[in-house]
Amino acid sequence: MKKHNFSAGPCILPQEVFEEASQGILDFQNSGLSILEISHRSEAFVSVIEEARSLALQLLGLENKGYSALFLHGGASTQFLMTAYNFLNKKAGYLNTGTWSSKAIKEAKLFGEVVEVGSSKDKNFNYIPKDYKIPSGLDYLHCTSNNTIYGTQIKDFPNIDAPLFCDMSSDIFSREMDFSKFDLIYAGAQKNMGPAGTTLVVIKNDLIKKVEREVPSMLNYKVHLEKDSMFNTPAVYAVYVSLLTLRWIKNNGGIKAMEQNNNAKADLLYKEIDRNPLFKGFAAPEDRSPMNVTFNLTDESRKEAFDELWKNAGINGLNGHRSVGGYRASMYNALRLESVEVLVSCMQKLEEQN
Amino acid sequence: MKKHNFSAGPCILPQEVFEEASQGILDFQNSGLSILEISHRSEAFVSVIEEARSLALQLLGLENKGYSALFLHGGASTQFLMTAYNFLNKKAGYLNTGTWSSKAIKEAKLFGEVVEVGSSKDKNFNYIPKDYKIPSGLDYLHCTSNNTIYGTQIKDFPNIDAPLFCDMSSDIFSREMDFSKFDLIYAGAQKNMGPAGTTLVVIKNDLIKKVEREVPSMLNYKVHLEKDSMFNTPAVYAVYVSLLTLRWIKNNGGIKAMEQNNNAKADLLYKEIDRNPLFKGFAAPEDRSPMNVTFNLTDESRKEAFDELWKNAGINGLNGHRSVGGYRASMYNALRLESVEVLVSCMQKLEEQN
Ligand SMILES: Cc1ncc(COP(=O)(O)O)c(C=O)c1O
Ligand SMILES: Cc1ncc(COP(=O)(O)O)c(C=O)c1O
Ligand SMILES: [Mg+2]
Ligand SMILES: [Mg+2]
Numbered sequence: 001m002k003k004h005n006f007s008a009g010p011c012i013l014p015q016e017v018f019e020e021a022s023q024g025i026l027d028f029q030n031s032g033l034s035i036l037e038i039s040h041r042s043e044a045f046v047s048v049i050e051e052a053r054s055l056a057l058q059l060l061g062l063e064n065k066g067y068s069a070l071f072l073h074g075g076a077s078t079q080f081l082m083t084a085y086n087f088l089n090k091k092a093g094y095l096n097t098g099t100w101s102s103k104a105i106k107e108a109k110l111f112g113e114v115v116e117v118g119s120s121k122d123k124n125f126n127y128i129p130k131d132y133k134i135p136s137g138l139d140y141l142h143c144t145s146n147n148t149i150y151g152t153q154i155k156d157f158p159n160i161d162a163p164l165f166c167d168m169s170s171d172i173f174s175r176e177m178d179f180s181k182f183d184l185i186y187a188g189a190q191k192n193m194g195p196a197g198t199t200l201v202v203i204k205n206d207l208i209k210k211v212e213r214e215v216p217s218m219l220n221y222k223v224h225l226e227k228d229s230m231f232n233t234p235a236v237y238a239v240y241v242s243l244l245t246l247r248w249i250k251n252n253g254g255i256k257a258m259e260q261n262n263n264a265k266a267d268l269l270y271k272e273i274d275r276n277p278l279f280k281g282f283a284a285p286e287d288r289s290p291m292n293v294t295f296n297l298t299d300e301s302r303k304e305a306f307d308e309l310w311k312n313a314g315i316n317g318l319n320g321h322r323s324v325g326g327y328r329a330s331m332y333n334a335l336r337l338e339s340v341e342v343l344v345s346c347m348q349k350l351e352e353q354n
Numbered sequence: 355m356k357k358h359n360f361s362a363g364p365c366i367l368p369q370e371v372f373e374e375a376s377q378g379i380l381d382f383q384n385s386g387l388s389i390l391e392i393s394h395r396s397e398a399f400v401s402v403i404e405e406a407r408s409l410a411l412q413l414l415g416l417e418n419k420g421y422s423a424l425f426l427h428g429g430a431s432t433q434f435l436m437t438a439y440n441f442l443n444k445k446a447g448y449l450n451t452g453t454w455s456s457k458a459i460k461e462a463k464l465f466g467e468v469v470e471v472g473s474s475k476d477k478n479f480n481y482i483p484k485d486y487k488i489p490s491g492l493d494y495l496h497c498t499s500n501n502t503i504y505g506t507q508i509k510d511f512p513n514i515d516a517p518l519f520c521d522m523s524s525d526i527f528s529r530e531m532d533f534s535k536f537d538l539i540y541a542g543a544q545k546n547m548g549p550a551g552t553t554l555v556v557i558k559n560d561l562i563k564k565v566e567r568e569v570p571s572m573l574n575y576k577v578h579l580e581k582d583s584m585f586n587t588p589a590v591y592a593v594y595v596s597l598l599t600l601r602w603i604k605n606n607g608g609i610k611a612m613e614q615n616n617n618a619k620a621d622l623l624y625k626e627i628d629r630n631p632l633f634k635g636f637a638a639p640e641d642r643s644p645m646n647v648t649f650n651l652t653d654e655s656r657k658e659a660f661d662e663l664w665k666n667a668g669i670n671g672l673n674g675h676r677s678v679g680g681y682r683a684s685m686y687n688a689l690r691l692e693s694v695e696v697l698v699s700c701m702q703k704l705e706e707q708n
């Protein structure tokens with residue numbers, strides 16, 4: 001039986017994507033070759049990566065606006081270091097909204113001064129800092145749009161003079177936004193975009209002019225831009241499955257439709273958390289993420305009973321991250337409303353048991 | 355029809371691997387989940403990466419000998435920079451045997467002094483330098499065991515005091531050797547080990563003590579060792595398919611049997627190149643690689659006729675790299691002798707046509 005997969009990432013992808021992705025391993029486009037054995041310099045693969053690059057920009061509304069998309073190696077964690085290696089010449093600002101922001105800050109400190117413009121560490125990152133001051137003279141301001149572990153999401157991004165960088169690993173392609181506010185966006189593929197093993201970077205072409213340091217080739221955005229994201233062998237299969245997922249987003253109404261579905265799922269679950277006396281939400285209500293819903297039992301002694309209920313219902317991946325405890329329901333684009341309905345009915349059954 | 359795939363990498367993998375790899379996308383180990391959607395922290399995946407790490411060491415004869423295996427992001431090109439970032443404190447030696455060695459040298463120069471101990475650039479890298487002198491006081495000596503583009507292979511590795519590092523991207527798991535001669539071995543997966551998207555690093559644990567620089571986490575071998583190759587989300591699928599390929603190597607007689615088959619294929623093709631007056635080999639005979647066989651027509655005017663012959667025979671990926679021209683037959687572990695027989699028969703047909 002197919003599971004209801006609430007994993008935080010790697011995570012559920014559309015069933016159609018799994019099917020096409022499986023077929024491509026046996027025979028890619030009737031070529032008599034597996035997608036795993038074709039040259040990355042073949043016409044077939046070059047057209048895969050080019051379509052993926054342009055579709056990513058198109059879905060974000062950034063086509064013909066001076067941006068480029070790259071599919072790089074190394075996960076979002078490599079972007080923590082690449083952003084700083086390339087662009088932290090003197091001083092950068094970081095908004096600290098959780099584990100991932102903190103890790104980005106740690107890497108950046110190797111390259112220059114880091115100003116933590118705001119932090120929600122005082123309350124175990126259960127909210128998004130607001131009304132923080134942004135000093136002048138920053139090389140860039142870095143933020144994390146969605147905090148996968150804590151279930152918070154930035155709703156309003158600051159208007160600043162400095163370039164704005166954003167780690168969108170866990171909510172890219174999930175909600176409409178003016179993406180042209182950002183100068184650099186990155187996201188590990190393994191949430192809304194594809195499987196683990198490739199990272200999307202969307203970068204304003206002009207930004208490259210700001211690089212002062214001598215940067216090793218594999219960490220150098222300019223090198224990857226000049227080589228059309230093919231400086232070395234890309235993660236062929238991860239890029240291919242990302243393309244299939246991007247096509248699925250486009251064919252299913254684009255980001256606008258994704259956002260509507262995501263909001264419907266989030267409304268359903270947050271309403272139940274608020275209504276049901278056995279559960280309480282972790283994140284501050286105004287900062288709640290539709291992607292990762294973090295919640296706890298009001299009475300820990302019911303844990304065994306609840307765990308049995310959801311496991312028997314075919315739910316997977318609901319355990320919370322150790323930094324928060326309790327439960328985390330990750331509801332990325334490909335998760336269906338009916339999976340959330342199953343979860344909500346487990347929560348209601350627990351209530352009935354008492 | 356299944357092609358005879360002579361691609362240089364990404365390249366052919368065993369048919370059984372493709373089949374199991376395709377099935378795992380639809381349902382991984384009857385879990386009701388795709389391998390693409392499971393958490394990298396799940397027991398199922400942790401056991402995949404742990405088995406892959408230990409099988410890699412086992413096949414190389416390095417188990418319980420103070421080595422660890424890592425599956426990292428970034429391709430072999432990232433190792434060019436990581437080796438130097440971690441270990442080039444003052445001065446390192448490099449043997450320059452082609453494009454890939456040259457690129458490793460370029461990255462290393464950002465971190466310290468590079469002594470090119472030998473080079474075959476004078477003859478477009480068609481041979482392996484011998485009798486070169488190795489200065490004392492090196493942090494390490496770096497070499498490339500098999501030169502994918504030029505079709506040369508190092509048969510004898512130097513005995514030195516300094517740590518010996520080797521880029522084995524295109525011949526790892528293809529021939530028996532005393533791998534304990536090396537302190538650090540790396541290889542992009544996409545030749546003998548798996549699909550593009552992960553890189554094997556085999557490192558002597560003691561080596562870590564030599565690191566003097568402060569190294570960013572994602573480039574830091576110590577960090578990856580301490581986190582059992584799970585510092586960030588690994589390239590789950592590429593690691594899984596690598597495991598399937600490593601198991602196939604083991605179940606088919608290990609490196610010893612691979613080497614016998616590889617030698618049989620190489621003998622067949624090199625004999626034909628030498629015998630057939632229409633072809634000549636590129637690499638110096640004593641340095642010929644069984645993995646990548648580079649050859650040219652003695653008369654370029656027969657190119658069209660030869661290309662038609664091999665394309666009609668279902669051969670793929672035979673065009674030489676632009677640095678060498680002519681043809682390159684890459685014959686990794688999974689390529690079958692019968693594919694080489696088909697190629698040889700095309701060469702003989704060309705001869706008969708004249
Ligand atoms: C918001 C965010 N940033 C960064 C990362 C790290 O990504 P990776 O494991 O690809 O390095 C994660 C992983 O879950 C994440 O959720
Ligand atoms: C010997 C050798 N080293 C390094 C590389 C670069 O590998 P990657 O593309 O994974 O960075 C290659 C690629 O073909 C290679 O053959
Ligand atoms: Mg977080
Ligand atoms: Mg409640």
Ligand SMILES: [Mg+2]
Pocket residue numbers: 451452453454455500501502503504
């Ligand atoms: Mg080479």
Ligand SMILES: [Mg+2]
Pocket residue numbers: 626627628629630631632633634635
């Ligand atoms: Mg000849």
